[in-house]
Amino acid sequence: MAGSTRILVWDGALRLFHWSAVLLVAAMWWTAENGIMDWHRRMGMILFGLLTFRIVWGLIGPQTARFGSWRIGPAAILGYIRNLRSGTHTPSFGHNPMGTLSVIAILAALFAQVGTGLFAVDVDGLESGPLATLVSFETGRLAAEIHETSFNILLALIVLHFAAIVTYLVFFKDNLVRPMVTGRRAASDFGEGAISDAKLSWLRLAIAVAAAFAAMWGVANAG
Amino acid sequence: MKIRQTTLAIAAIAGVSLLAACGGSDSSAPESEVAPVVEEVVLDNGLTPKEQIELRQGQLKKLGKAFKTISDQLKAGEPDMAAIQAAAASVPVESEGMADWFPAGTGPDSGVKTDALAAIWDQPDLFSEKIGNFNIAAAGLAAAAESGDAAAIGAAFATTGGTCKSCHETFRADD
Numbered sequence: 001m002a003g004s005t006r007i008l009v010w011d012g013a014l015r016l017f018h019w020s021a022v023l024l025v026a027a028m029w030w031t032a033e034n035g036i037m038d039w040h041r042r043m044g045m046i047l048f049g050l051l052t053f054r055i056v057w058g059l060i061g062p063q064t065a066r067f068g069s070w071r072i073g074p075a076a077i078l079g080y081i082r083n084l085r086s087g088t089h090t091p092s093f094g095h096n097p098m099g100t101l102s103v104i105a106i107l108a109a110l111f112a113q114v115g116t117g118l119f120a121v122d123v124d125g126l127e128s129g130p131l132a133t134l135v136s137f138e139t140g141r142l143a144a145e146i147h148e149t150s151f152n153i154l155l156a157l158i159v160l161h162f163a164a165i166v167t168y169l170v171f172f173k174d175n176l177v178r179p180m181v182t183g184r185r186a187a188s189d190f191g192e193g194a195i196s197d198a199k200l201s202w203l204r205l206a207i208a209v210a211a212a213f214a215a216m217w218g219v220a221n222a223g
Numbered sequence: 224m225k226i227r228q229t230t231l232a233i234a235a236i237a238g239v240s241l242l243a244a245c246g247g248s249d250s251s252a253p254e255s256e257v258a259p260v261v262e263e264v265v266l267d268n269g270l271t272p273k274e275q276i277e278l279r280q281g282q283l284k285k286l287g288k289a290f291k292t293i294s295d296q297l298k299a300g301e302p303d304m305a306a307i308q309a310a311a312a313s314v315p316v317e318s319e320g321m322a323d324w325f326p327a328g329t330g331p332d333s334g335v336k337t338d339a340l341a342a343i344w345d346q347p348d349l350f351s352e353k354i355g356n357f358n359i360a361a362a363g364l365a366a367a368a369e370s371g372d373a374a375a376i377g378a379a380f381a382t383t384g385g386t387c388k389s390c391h392e393t394f395r396a397d398d
Binding site: 125 | 284286287288289290291292294295298299384387388391
């Protein structure tokens, strides 16, 4: 398709968030399994900052990052499933309705991970999250137990995410990974409707990054 | 736990059949429907495996709490020495007789929920050695706490924690 314009679907900050989260989850899993808890805590703090950034970005970021642009009502979901089943799959500009559900679930699971990790205490009382000093041993143990359970939920969601990506690639010939790397895909892939580059504003980016650092500073000083 | 659950299950079945019997014409339930007495295992010290396991879990939890207190204080800008000293002093007291907390019959095959591994009874010498290391380190921690020197306390705390981990690695199921 010569001359087709490639449109920006995912802004650079959003992509950086996505791939940082991927690396952090993998590294944090590994450090937890191997008892390297000082690095687990450091990376957890970075993940906490990233999640804070993502929330602010969902409020003030480009259209495809915004929570307000997400369509997850029953009509949107059913319409999307009908579209998939008809075989004339039209890619969504941004998250498709089912993908949005997945994003919400994964973000919620990540928040559960970080939130419980902040207060978690190991069974020996030797290792603990940065805010564990604020809670009792029992509460810290409960947080650690939820931390473990919610990680399994997170893993299941990640597996589902992988499966969905493979399904789109194999059955709909739709490569979702490349746009998450390059940010762009052919404008002609999308149906009718006004779409424009999901460009980030540097001022807004500065605000979101500042919010992330403020949140991290708050936790570091509250513990 | 298994024994207790079985008793409960039998009692429940008996209860249900009693209710069913009430609905019928024959309201006098025969003796055989009452839960049979299940023989409970009793250890040499007079405790059941469940009691022994709960007892040691309770003690170990106290140690965990004491460690959290010390760890919390060491993280604080100005550690509360009195809190550290009280916690550190409690460790040798609460861990007294630890070697006797694991009599035969209180392992994973006791039917009671426990993270204690069979390795404890397979390698008793190594197990007592690990407990000995912990006892020595705990005494050192209490002494360091008395000195009031935060750096010394931090070092003794790390050493003591290391003896916990070293033993748990081999003898406790991964948590």
